[in-house]
Amino acid sequence: MEGEELPALVPALLALRHPLMYYATESWYLNNTRLKGRLIELNGTIDWHPAHIRTGRYGGWLENLIDWNISRSRYWGTPLPVWEAEDGEYRVVGSYAELAELSGRTEVTGEDFDPHRPYVDDITFEVDGKTFRRVPYVMDVWYDSGSMPFAQHHYPFENRELFEQGGFPADYISEAIDQTRGWFNSLHQIGTMVFDSVAYKSVICAGHFLDEKGQKMSKSKGNILDPWEVFNTYGADAARWYTYVSAPPELSRRVGLNVIGEAFRSYFMTLWNTYSFFVLYANLDQPDLRAAPPVEERPEVDRWLVAKVQALVGTVTAALDSYDPTGSSRALQDFVVEDLSNWYVRRNRRRFWSGDGQVDLSAYATLHYALVTVTQLTAPFTPFLAESLYQNLVRSVTPDAPESVHLGTWPQVNEALSAPELVGEMDAVLRVVSLGRAVRGQTGMRQRQPLPKVMLRARTSEQTAALGRFAEQIKEELNVKEVELLDQYAELVSYQLRPNLPLLGKKFGKAVPQVRAALQEADASEVARFVRDGKFFEVVAPTGERFELGPDEVLVDARSPEGFAAQEEAGYLVAFDTQLTRELELEGLARDLVRGIQDGRKKAGFEVSDRITLHLDLTGDTREAAEVWQEYLMSETLTEALVFGVAEGFAAEVEGGTAYLERLDRDGSVAGA
Known part of the structure; x- marks a missing residue:
């Protein structure tokens, strides 16, 4: 007889690495x-x-x-x-x-x-x-x-x-x-x-939280996120907001300080900066919001923002009623970042600081209404941020309002203020402006460099015609001297077709190569028109096989003719004339100079209402641009006197040299002199 030890496969308790032994027991x-x-x-x-x-x-x-x-x-x-x-x-x-x-x-x-x-x-x-x-x-x-x-x-x-x-x-x-x-x-x-x-x-x-590398969090791995570090860095609201906006609830998501910080900067900082902008100028002008004209009598851009607020209330409410926190939070973020901050506030800054002592009650009332409504809508997502905004925007103005935003009533859609036609027209404007900025960025054209002309086309002839009503806004946004509207089927650009693989792969599977070959054989201009009109169409492969495609299943790339920078997307076409005159070059330099001086004002710690004396020590083309555009420079930078040469004061590096800034007291004398 002989004996030996045989290894046994014993399961282990993973957390403690201890062996486990299973055996049968009595159970109820x-x-x-x-x-x-x-x-x-x-x-x-x-x-x-x-x-x-x-x-x-x-x-x-x-x-x-x-x-x-x-x-x-x-x-x-x-x-x-x-x-x-x-x-x-x-x-x-x-x-x-x-x-x-x-x-x-x-x-x-x-x-x-x-x-x-x-x-x-x-x-x-x-x-x-x-x-x-x-x-x-x-x-x-x-x-x-x-x-x-x-x-x-x-x-x-x-x-x-x-x-x-x-x-x-x-x-x-x-x-x-x-x-x-x-x-x-x-x-x-x-x-x-x-x-x-x-x-x-x-x-x-709900899905699970993963670390920033996509790994499941585990104490044994040492990759867990300390919640107190998140709260102390960005606050509890930011952590809540990220979980809503990052992905639908059922999906797992990567969580860490970096991604939470991105969400914080995108939404929180944009909303807070917009709120701070309102508070800053409201404290200066002390507008009586109760005396503002009714919405229907306000400028078109105000009526548009009020209408967008109605759409936002409807979207957020419907999404929350459907237990969709991601759809509702993303709608809020899109409105705050794109509609409220990037469009309304940016385009209407001068209405809040005109410099002539006139208070634009329509602008103040419209922005206040939008901010209060956003405060109410964001309350379930960011309760602390909402409460802070509410106390100053509402309680300081209306002391008998509910004590807390969380005790108030939920906003309701006012159909009389919805203005769907105006919203549709402005959406087309925003679409071509966004596309135009993308073209500038992709082709390396500075945003502050004026261009002679932009040619535009929307998805429908009605939308294209509506763009003409907003030509002045489009010229300012895209920094061009002229807006030209194109016929729906004018052949300005050539096209290249690509299959939208995420859609076509599911639809045709192994036949995708034949679809790709059929698109290469198709008339690209004709396909582009079908896509622009939102219609289905048929393409034929070299083998004779036919495929019916939808407008979303093909990607259309536009190629610009010589002297133009163009792009087409979802039926919208933007084409810039890129040939610069000497006058346009100087104007571009003047705009760069204004940007540099404004940065200098901030670094010097000047208030937005402070007027200054400006000395410019410039050379070359920038000096010429400053001389030609002197009045523009002074107006944009609140300059009372402009002198060329070196001087005392805060020195700011600008395009082509140095700017010297001195703040003036109310009596016109140099501050501190």
């Missing part, structure tokens, strides 16, 4: 499989987000349901309320009062009684001459969690009216996706077994 089960059909039926009435969980991850779990093992062998916990006699008879005890009556232990109903194991284990009672002792098990903690809806109210022993009149089922719950077979399941099982009802009407299954 709930026969919930007898209600399998009802569980499935009620699950079909729950509003799951994402919807596929209903029939997929959770629906499959219910289809393969097994009885619920509700007992655990633990030292401490909620005791299994079963007492057993020596002969195997069981008694299930339903309340403290019943246990006190059976055992004669009145302290069981006292406030100091601890009903958990092990304290309850020494309580015994006799019935018919038999001694009953509690079985040595505790309840599955998921049973505790599933009992939460009624256990929190101590129902049915107390608060019966509170629970039965609105306390159950819950309107909405949310947890991570792994709770599908945890808390979501225990709630549904107990709700069905005890009340023949769902325990919740709607549920969001």
Whole structure:
């Protein structure tokens, strides 16, 4: 006989690296499989987000349901309320009062009684001459969690009216996706077994947080994110906002200081800077907002912003009603960044600081209305930021307003202010302006360099005609001297066609190469017209195979003719005439010079209303540009006197030399002189 040790494969507890040994034990089960059909039926009435969980991850779990093992062998916990006699008879005890009556232990109903194991284990009672002792098990903690809806109210022993009149089922719950077979399941099982009802009407299954490299966070890996570091750096609101805006709730997302910081700068800083802009000039002008003209009598750009606010309220409300925090938060961010800050405030700065003592009440009232509405809409997402804005924008103006933004009413859409036609026209303007800026950026043309002309075309002839009404705004935005509207089918550019692979790959699969070949053979200009008009069309491969394509399934690249920089996107065409005259070159230098002087004012710590004396020490073309555009320079920089040469004062490096800035007192003398 000989013996040897054989290695055994023993599972390990991953967190502690300790070996585990499994063995069979006695367990108690709930026969919930007898209600399998009802569980499935009620699950079909729950509003799951994402919807596929209903029939997929959770629906499959219910289809393969097994009885619920509700007992655990633990030292401490909620005791299994079963007492057993020596002969195997069981008694299930339903309340403290019943246990006190059976055992004669009145302290069981006292406030100091601890009903958990092990304290309850020494309580015994006799019935018919038999001694009953509690079985040595505790309840599955998921049973505790599933009992939460009624256990929190101590129902049915107390608060019966509170629970039965609105306390159950819950309107909405949310947890991570792994709770599908945890808390979501225990709630549904107990709700069905005890009340023949769902325990919740709607549920969001959230994805997990990953580190910035896309790895699952783990203490053992050392890649967890300290929440206090996030809160101390960007605040709790920023962390909340990032979870909403970064991805739909069901998707996992990378989380870290860098990505939260990006979200903070994009939304928080833009909103705060817009708010600060309003406060700065409102404190200077002290506008009486109650005296502002009604919306219908305000300038078109004000009516447009008010209309965009109506659309925003409708979008955010509908998205939240549909349990879509990502759609609603992104709508808020797009409005604040693009419509409010990048367009309205930027284009209307002069209305808030005209320098002639006139207060534009329409501008102030419109911006105040937009900021207050955004404050109300952002409150569920960024409660602390919203409260700070509300106290100054609303409570300081209307002391009898609700004490907190969170105690106020939710904004409602005012259809009379919606102006859909105006919004559509302005959206077309914003589209061509955005496309025009992209063309400038891609071709290296400085934004401050004026160009002689831009030619435009929108998706429809009606939209193209509407662009003409906003020609002055477009000229300012794209920094051109002339706007020319093109005929819908004017052939200004040549086209190259590419398949939109994410769409065509799903539609045609292995036939994508034939589709690509068919596009190469097609008339690119004709296809571009179909795409522009939003129509389906057919292309033929060299093999003779035909493919029907939609307007979103083909990408159209526009090629510019000589002397032009052009781009076409989704039916919108922008083409710049890039040939510069000497006059345009000098104007571009003058604009660069203004930018440099304005930066100098900020670095010198001047207030926005401070007037200055300006000395310019310049050479070459920049000197010539300053001389030609002297009046423009002085107006833009609040300069009372401009002198060429070296001087005292704050020195700022500018295009072509140095600018010397001296702040003036109200009497016109140099400050501090």
